[in-house]
Amino acid sequence: MTEPSSKLQSLLDSGQFVVTCEIGPPKNASGTGITQHAAQLKAYAAAMNLTDNQTAIVRLSSIAAGVHVLAGGGEPIIQMTCRDRNRIALQSDLLGAYSLGLRNLLCLSGDHQAFGNHPAAKNVFDLDSIQLIKTVKDMRDSKVFHCGEKIKQDEPQFYIGAVANPFADPFEYRVHRLEKKIRAGAQFIQTQCIFDMQRFETFMDLARKRGLPERTHILAGVMPIKSAKVAKYMQKNVSGMLVPQAVIERLEQAEDQAQEGVKICIEQIRHLKTIPGIHGVHIMAVAWEEIVPSIVTGAGLMPRL
Amino acid sequence: MIVAAAKPWEEIMASLHGMHKVLVVGCGGCVAVCLAGGEKEAGIMASTLRMQRKLQGEPVETEEITLTRQCDPEYVRELGKKLEGVDGILSLACGVGVQVIAEHYPNIWVAPALNTKFAGATLEHGSWEERCGLCGDCVLGQTGGICPIIRCAKSLLNGPCGGSQDGKCEVKPNECAWNLIYERMGRLGRLNQLLEVAEAKDWSQGRDGGPRRVVREDVKLDD
Numbered sequence: 001m002t003e004p005s006s007k008l009q010s011l012l013d014s015g016q017f018v019v020t021c022e023i024g025p026p027k028n029a030s031g032t033g034i035t036q037h038a039a040q041l042k043a044y045a046a047a048m049n050l051t052d053n054q055t056a057i058v059r060l061s062s063i064a065a066g067v068h069v070l071a072g073g074g075e076p077i078i079q080m081t082c083r084d085r086n087r088i089a090l091q092s093d094l095l096g097a098y099s100l101g102l103r104n105l106l107c108l109s110g111d112h113q114a115f116g117n118h119p120a121a122k123n124v125f126d127l128d129s130i131q132l133i134k135t136v137k138d139m140r141d142s143k144v145f146h147c148g149e150k151i152k153q154d155e156p157q158f159y160i161g162a163v164a165n166p167f168a169d170p171f172e173y174r175v176h177r178l179e180k181k182i183r184a185g186a187q188f189i190q191t192q193c194i195f196d197m198q199r200f201e202t203f204m205d206l207a208r209k210r211g212l213p214e215r216t217h218i219l220a221g222v223m224p225i226k227s228a229k230v231a232k233y234m235q236k237n238v239s240g241m242l243v244p245q246a247v248i249e250r251l252e253q254a255e256d257q258a259q260e261g262v263k264i265c266i267e268q269i270r271h272l273k274t275i276p277g278i279h280g281v282h283i284m285a286v287a288w289e290e291i292v293p294s295i296v297t298g299a300g301l302m303p304r305l
Numbered sequence: 306m307i308v309a310a311a312k313p314w315e316e317i318m319a320s321l322h323g324m325h326k327v328l329v330v331g332c333g334g335c336v337a338v339c340l341a342g343g344e345k346e347a348g349i350m351a352s353t354l355r356m357q358r359k360l361q362g363e364p365v366e367t368e369e370i371t372l373t374r375q376c377d378p379e380y381v382r383e384l385g386k387k388l389e390g391v392d393g394i395l396s397l398a399c400g401v402g403v404q405v406i407a408e409h410y411p412n413i414w415v416a417p418a419l420n421t422k423f424a425g426a427t428l429e430h431g432s433w434e435e436r437c438g439l440c441g442d443c444v445l446g447q448t449g450g451i452c453p454i455i456r457c458a459k460s461l462l463n464g465p466c467g468g469s470q471d472g473k474c475e476v477k478p479n480e481c482a483w484n485l486i487y488e489r490m491g492r493l494g495r496l497n498q499l500l501e502v503a504e505a506k507d508w509s510q511g512r513d514g515g516p517r518r519v520v521r522e523d524v525k526l527d528d
Contacts, residue, residue, distance in 0.1 A: 083459070087505065109466045112458050114476050123459065130463040131505045146505065165467030170487045176500055177464045184502050192467055239468040239475035 006103040006159035007075045008047040012188060012217040017273060018280030019301055020077065020190065020219060021045040021292045023069065025060035031068035034060075037289045038072025044296040044304060045283070047075040047104055049190070053084065056116025063093060066102045077161065078102050081110025086126035087135070087146050094136060098156035106161040106190065107132040129162065130184045136160050137185030162186035164218075166203035167196060168240035175206040182216045189216050190282040193223040194268060196242040204275055213277030220272040223284045224265040224291055228252040262295060269299040306335035306426075307399040308433045309342060309419040317350075317395065318357060320416035324365065324392035327354065329418075330384065330406065331371030332398035339433055341419055342397030344371040350397060350418055375402025381409050388413065423455075441510035441517060447503065449489040454506075456482035462503040 011018050021044070023037050034050075041048060050065040066076035078097055085093065094105070109129045113121045127135065127146075135146045136158050143151045162181040166174050178189065194200045200220070207213060225231045228251035235243035247264065254260030269281050281299075285291050296302060311317075321327055329351040337343025351367040358365040370387055372380040375398035384394070384406065393414035396403045400421040407415050423435035438455030444462070445452060454460050458476040465483030468475025472484045490496050510517075 109459055109461060112468070112476050114458070125459045125461065126508065127505050128459070128461045128463050129466075130502055134502060135505075163467065168465065168467045168469050169471060169481070170465070170469070170484055173464060173487050173499070176496075180463060180500060180502055183500075239470045239473070240466075 008077065008104050009159040009187070011046050012279055016280075017301070018047075018217075018219065019045045019283065019296055019304065020047045020049060020280065021283045021285065021289070022049040022051065023065065023289055024051055024054060024286060025062065025065040027057070027059050029060065031060065031064065031071070034065050034068035035072035038069040038074030038076075041289065041292055042072065042074040044293045044302070045074075046280075046304065047077045049077045049079055049106060049282070052079040052081045052108070052110070053116070054079075055111045056083065056113040056118065056121075058117060063097045063100065063102065066097065067100050070101055075104070076102055077104040077106050079106045079108060080132065081108045082125050082127050082129060082132055083110030083113065083123050086124050090127065090132060091135065091139070091145055094139065094156050094158070098158065103157075103159055104161065105136060105158040106163065107136065107186070108163055130180055133160055133162055133181060133184040133186050141185075159187060160185050161188040161190060163192065164189050165192040165240050166194075166200050167192055167242040171199075171203075172206070174203060175210060175212070178207060178212055179210055182212060186216055188279075189218045191218065191221040192240060193221045193284055194272070195223075195247050196244050197268065197271065199242065201275060204277055208277050213279070217279040218277060219280040219282040220275075220278050221282045221284060222265050222268050222272070223286070224288065224295060225251065225261040226288060227257040227261070262291060262298065265295055266298040269295070269301070273299075306338050306424070307401070308339045308422045308425045308435075309336045309399050310422055311341060311346075311350075312418060312420055314353075314357075317354075317416070317418055321354070321365070321393055321395060324414075326366040326368070326391050327351075328368045328370065328384070328387055328391045328394045329354070330375065330394055330396050330398070330402075331369070332375040332396075332402050333371055334374040334376065334398075334402075336397060336399055336402075336419060337371075339427075340431070342399075347371050347397050350395065354395070375399075376405055378405060378409060381405050384410065439512070440506070440508075441512075442507060444503075444506075447498070448486050449493065449495065451482055451486045451489060453482050453486065456480075456485075462506060464499060 048069055050062040052062040053059055062078050066078045069076040107129050113123050138144050140157045143155045164178045228248050231243050231248045231251055234241050251257050251260055272278050283292055329347050331344050331347030332342050347369050351369050368387055374380050395416055395418050396406055397418045403417045424437040425433045425435045428434050435455055440454050458474055465481055469481040469484055474481045
């Protein structure tokens, strides 16, 4: 068995403030763009998430995308949702992903298919995200498949991540749910994009009261917004995302809205760094991956190790 | 109850194409309660069928009967006396009733007039909503009497996903089932129960293994 070699885990365990980012796989069969993004971003981000058919739109698979990131010299974090695979397929893909050299896994429920380009699809949700986390942990630590059967050799030893959304409801339960994910085995957490900083700080207060930052590594999610139009769209149409009116107004009044979006993002990162219990940031520059270096540099996080 | 709703008229007409005499069979069970397949609806269905076919220049003769329940052979046997000269049966029952007719009358065509929707409850007159996923292994005892299997769009067992906002599911216009569960468990002082990690469900009790069966030896009748 090869030793577990998650660079992300080493960095987080060493107590460094970590940057992760996100690469959206394409709606085609080419890995070239992913490899190029990985090569471009590896100096700026410790690891890169590969989304798993995000918003239920068919894209190149997250596992394959992870291999393309490795080819570009980057460290992949494979996202795995429960929407499209039952427990047999999930475990099979975990074995396959590990065999391909992928070491970091982010477990999610998955966006409902009603939002994607195949709304007539049948969803699976055989396991939910918390049950998936536990399954991955049991495969690693107890060397058993979900059914209890022993994995005789070469068990996958993933570094396990999960997501938290402090902006969804019911608000107080969000901290309970985070705790459940930690109990199930989540070693790092990436949050939904933060725009409402006050609510996020309240969430972190509650999380600290329950001692959660000592039991996991929390990476705060940020997103540079390209325009007021995009901000308005998210405010109106994306459930579980809170975009305050002040952010929209600030973008509207800006001469260069994209530049202002980057500026806001940088300010947020600088502020998030001061919040106790935050171990890093996760930059979600959806379809704008090339902006990540400017954000990381602007936030004073360079040079990275 | 089983809630059903009428199929599009064109589909019903196509399923009875070329037939000269049709037996329209209502059901006095669930579909009568949800105003989709009872005696009144069977009557309307039969007269509409006659009128439409007359307009098309292909008149059809209809007979009507409404059984106490179409899911019970005891009542379905009553159809025997009505079948003389009948080319086909139009059943206004749920999918169960249609199949019981097919099983008992192997030599006659039967078509459904309804789409069987779900096991649900009346919200108000004229409005019904699904309440049970018929999963075969009830979890209501763990979730305060609110079913996440069928009322959560993702059938989650460990709390609301990140798309729950203001009590609403991200799949509009549904209420978030887990928000309802959270509020109810809170009122009942049982929020701690929701901190436990719920195990994966045993779906072998669900629909995955072909038709499920319940047999009660204690209530069987000796022949």
